Amino acid sequence: MTRVLAVRLDNDGDVLLAGPAVRALAPSADSLDMLVSPAGQAAARLLPGVSDVLVADVPWSGYAPAPADASRLQALVALLAERHYDRCTVFTSFHQSPLPMALIARMAGIGYVAATSVDYPGSLLDVRHQRPEGLHEVEAALDLVRATGVTPPADDDGRLALRRPLPPVPALVPAGPYVVVHPGASVPARAMTPDHARAIVAALRAAGWPVVVTGGPSERELAAVVAGPTEAASRPAAGPAAPARVIDLAGRTDLAELAAVLDGAACVVVGNTGPAHLAAAVGTPVVSLFSPVVPAGRWAPYGVPSVVLGDQQAPCRGSRARECPVPGHPCLTGVPPEDVVAAVDSLAGSPSSPVPPGGGKSRRAFVPSPAPAPTDPVHSTAEVPA
Structure with a gap:
């Protein structure tokens, strides 16, 4: 029995971008597990081809890395050793080193380790x-898989995909075509400002689009500002009600439920953050308000119709800044809301005549070969003890 470990220690969006490479590895193994950070575990459970999800909070990765703790690292080594992996492939972004993870894998007795590395290993x-040079993060991960001698299945188009079926959308979501606006981001420099996002929502509403504002539990205050007064906020708990023109769903969905909301949308307006890649994984067109702190060519929405807006030559270009270094966040706030509406219309049609499914978007339920991937989410999760 061949056991393979795929590693991507970052946020949900990074894990989703590794999805095509993980699918490419899966047919070469009897069992493929994925090691992720706490911030990436929800996405890992949605990926086709993953048998089990392991979770570790390591000190060399993440927006706010955990402190280096010898006992936790030893526990990670023990967890990997008891699973007797034959091979390990470490996926990283272009600016990250895989060598700390490669050392852990060697200490766990894994005899074959592959990764992209600038540093001498x-x-x-x-x-x-x-x-x-010039590869998108998705393509770079697939290129690493090919370097290990594994050829991706011929029937895999290499785009992002999720396990199906997705959960039902919340009852508050409009039955007809709608646009999702996701204003937040895990890295502040990549997010819209609240006032700019609010103006975008107002412009979309004026153009006739019902709008669903989304966000995580920590983004409820942001979403409330962006959405403004909504019928959803004052709607009675029971009984019929007219659909709200702006629905605030921030903090009301987990990642799989958010995927279902994005799946039903005509288009998604979002910065360079996880939900942009989640939208791509369900085949929904994306208007990307992209801050150039990292290159759009590496991180833009992949494999779906998209429009990238924002000044890609701004002074913050390539800085990898976490907080915007330029007062006023001009690379994004300089985008007129009317341009966002025009981009949405170019991808999704008009509110009265939206592009039908299969026109502007392609919902995907990918099944990798040779065996069908399970449609149930991955429930078994091993976690390094605190």
Whole structure:
């Protein structure tokens, strides 16, 4: 029995971008597990081809990394050792080092480790992949898989995908075509400002689009500002009510439920953050308000119709800044709300005549070969003890 470990220690969006590479690895193994951070575990459970999800909070990755703790790292080594993996492939972004994880894998007795590495790896890597210039993060991960000698299945188009079926959308979501606006981001420099996002929502509403504002539990205050007064906020708990023109769903969905909301949307307006990639994974067109702190060519929505807006030559270009270094966040606030509406209309049609399913968007229920991926979410999760 061949057991393979795929590693992507970052946020949900990064895990989703590794999805096509994980699917490519899955047919070469009897069992493929994925090691992720706490911030990426919800996305890992949605990926086709993943048998089990392991969770570890490591000190070399994440927006606010955990402190280096010898006992926790030893627990991670023990967890991997008891599972007897034959191979490990470490996926990282272009600016990250895979070598700390490669060392953990070696200490756990994994005999074959592959990763993309600029730094000299010593004996830590069996495959030291060199990333070609100009590749999107999805393509770079697939290129690493090919470097290990694994050929992606011929029937896999390499786009993002999720396990199906998704859960039902919340009852508050409009039955007809709607646009989702997701104003927040895990990295502040990549998010819209509240006032700008509110103006975008107002412009979409004036153009006739019902709008659903989404966000995580920590973004409820932001979403309330962006959505403004909504019928949903004052709607009675029971009984019929007219659909609200703006629905605030922030904090009311988990990741799978958010995917269902995005799946039903005509278009999604979002910054460079996880829900942009979640929208791509369900085949929904994306208007990306993209801050150039990282290159759009590497991180833009992949494999779906999209429009990238924002000044890609702004002074923050390529800085990887977490907080906007330019007063006023002009790379994004300089985008007129009317331009966002025009981009939505170009991808989704008009509110009265939206592009039908299969026209502007393609809902995907990918099943990798040779065996069908389970449609039930991955429930079994091993976690490194605190």
